[in-house]
Amino acid sequence: MAIWRTRSSRTIANHIRKCMNKGFMGGAVVNQSSWSSTLQSCSLSSLSSHRLVPQNCSYLHPLPCNRATLFSLQRFKSSVAERQLDSFFSSDSDDEQYREPGVLLWRGFTLQEFANQCFGNKADHGKGRQMPIHYGSKEHNFFTISSPIGTQLPQAAGIAYSLKMDNKKACAVSYIGDGGTSEGDFHAGLNFAAVMEAPVIFFCRNNGWAISTHVSEQFRSDGIVVKGQGYGIRSIRVDGNDALAVYSAVSAAREMAINEQRPILVEALTYRIGHHSTSDDSTKYRALDEIDYWKLARNPVNRFRCWVQRNGWWSEQQETELRKSIRKQLLQAIQVAEKTEKPPLTELFSDVYDHLPSNLLEQEKRLRGTISRHPKDYPSDVSV
Ligand SMILES: Cc1ncc(C[n+]2csc(CCOP(=O)(O)OP(=O)(O)O)c2C)c(N)n1
Numbered sequence: 001m002a003i004w005r006t007r008s009s010r011t012i013a014n015h016i017r018k019c020m021n022k023g024f025m026g027g028a029v030v031n032q033s034s035w036s037s038t039l040q041s042c043s044l045s046s047l048s049s050h051r052l053v054p055q056n057c058s059y060l061h062p063l064p065c066n067r068a069t070l071f072s073l074q075r076f077k078s079s080v081a082e083r084q085l086d087s088f089f090s091s092d093s094d095d096e097q098y099r100e101p102g103v104l105l106w107r108g109f110t111l112q113e114f115a116n117q118c119f120g121n122k123a124d125h126g127k128g129r130q131m132p133i134h135y136g137s138k139e140h141n142f143f144t145i146s147s148p149i150g151t152q153l154p155q156a157a158g159i160a161y162s163l164k165m166d167n168k169k170a171c172a173v174s175y176i177g178d179g180g181t182s183e184g185d186f187h188a189g190l191n192f193a194a195v196m197e198a199p200v201i202f203f204c205r206n207n208g209w210a211i212s213t214h215v216s217e218q219f220r221s222d223g224i225v226v227k228g229q230g231y232g233i234r235s236i237r238v239d240g241n242d243a244l245a246v247y248s249a250v251s252a253a254r255e256m257a258i259n260e261q262r263p264i265l266v267e268a269l270t271y272r273i274g275h276h277s278t279s280d281d282s283t284k285y286r287a288l289d290e291i292d293y294w295k296l297a298r299n300p301v302n303r304f305r306c307w308v309q310r311n312g313w314w315s316e317q318q319e320t321e322l323r324k325s326i327r328k329q330l331l332q333a334i335q336v337a338e339k340t341e342k343p344p345l346t347e348l349f350s351d352v353y354d355h356l357p358s359n360l361l362e363q364e365k366r367l368r369g370t371i372s373r374h375p376k377d378y379p380s381d382v383s384v
Contacts, residue, residue: 092254093163094142095156095174097149098133099205103173107140111329115337123340127347149180153189153202157263160193160200164261171199171257179210181224190231193263201253202228202265205240207272212285228265240268241300271298344383345371 094103101114113125117135120128125136126144136144143155156174163170180186181204193200204224208215221227228235234256238249246268253264271294275282282291308314349356349364356364371378 092141092170093156093159093172094140095152095159095172096142096145097152097175097177097180098145099177100175101133101135104135104137104140104142107137107142109135109137109140109142111326111333112336113137115330115333116340119334119337119340120342121337121340122343123337124343127343127351129348150176150183150185150189152176153180153185154192155189156200156202157189157193157196157198160198160257160263161196164197164199169258171201171254173201173203175203175205177210178204178206178208178215178218178224179213180204181227182210182218186227187231190228190233190263190265194231194233197262199257199261200263201250201257202233202263203250204265204267205270206267207240207270209272209276209282209286211276211280212282214286223269224267225265228267233263233265235265235267237267237269240270241298241303243300243304270300273299342379342382 094100096103101109104114112123114135116123117126117130118132120126120130120132122128125138126134130136130144131147134145134147136142143152143159146152152174153176156172160172163172174189176186190202192198193202206215206224210218215223223237225235225237236249236253239245249266249268253266256262257264272282273291273295305314305319309316345367346364348367349360353360368384371384
């Protein structure tokens with residue numbers, strides 16, 4: 001997995017260098033001077049028609065550049081092209097919601113570590129105390145995901161401010177969905193970061209839905225980009241289904257955050273094809289046609305794969321082999337995680353206080369008492 005990651009990141013960096021030389025990416029990144037025109041073409045009422053793309057891959061041809069985009073490209077070209085993706089965010093701090101396991105994968109978190117967390121076993125870094133998919137890794141500068149939506153934003157602003165005080169050449173990155181922007185923490189985080197000029201990137205994936213709540217019921221502003229502006233934060237809107245455009249926008253955001261010591265907001269327009277979670281059935285609140293349209297005509301993974309395949313950098317055969325190999329590795333990781341012992345009961349009470357306070361001592365005693373009276377109701381693989 002680690003080898004695959006390193007090789008692919010180098011290859012992708014080369015691809016990006018090549019496509020930038022060819023003038024690809026035109027019109028994808030929106031900078032401040034071209035907002036007004038772009039906002040008109042991607043206002044909420046026309047969200048689904050933003051950068052409409054045909055199904056035959058012809059959108060993969062270079063797009064015409066306007067002056068503003070050409071200027072942005074010139075600025076980003078040297079910095080983006082010279083970097084290796086795998087070192088790009090290595091010193092930066094990540095504060096996530098729950099749709100960003102890709103960031104962790106990129107940084108080298110192994111499939112086994114993912115599986116251990118989901119099964120809450122002894123090898124899980126969180127010692128089985130979190131919900132599944134709430135990953136965290138000190139080694140990878142990745143803060144443990146918390147369930148309450150939005151809490152990561154003020155945390156990221158604080159982390160960024162501490163990086164600033166320590167004169168570090170790094171920034172914090174925090175992710176949020178469109179639904180999370182209705183939380184008070186979103187506003188507190190943005191305002192704090194703006195006033196303290198903290199080097200943080202707020203990355204919002206505006207996928208149109210917060211579980212079953214459509215964006216039109218969530219807010220009346222034109223998306224999120226204007227909320228950043230409202231707080232005096234330089235903000236970028238990007239086609240979130242265009243991998244290269246997102247890469248370009250985030251590279252630029254990072255450069256600005258670090259060099260200019262200020263927060264940046266990126267709004268990626270996209271769509272959540274899947275259900276919100278395994279307990280959700282999204283066909284109850286949205287049309288199948290709508291889901292299919294985004295799945296087939298606007299699928300960002302197919303779009304990117306189509307592009308790399310057309311350039312001869314990837315093939316159907318490699319795709320099939322990779323999928324087969326990852327599936328095998330994943331099943332192995334799940335089997336190992338399933339067989340690994342659960343953390344002992346004491347871990348439920350450790351790591352917060354040096355010495356357990358009396359109320360926790362009392363709770364631990366009661367729990368042990370209940371388990372000894374009803375052993376069948378408790379898992380036998382947890383040592384008491
Ligand atoms: C403070 C808080 N309120 C409510 C929830 C329940 N909840 C979990 S995810 C979610 C929707 C978040 O919106 P968004 O990120 O846009 O949703 P997605 O795109 O993942 O469906 C809600 C309301 C929560 N976890 N925390």
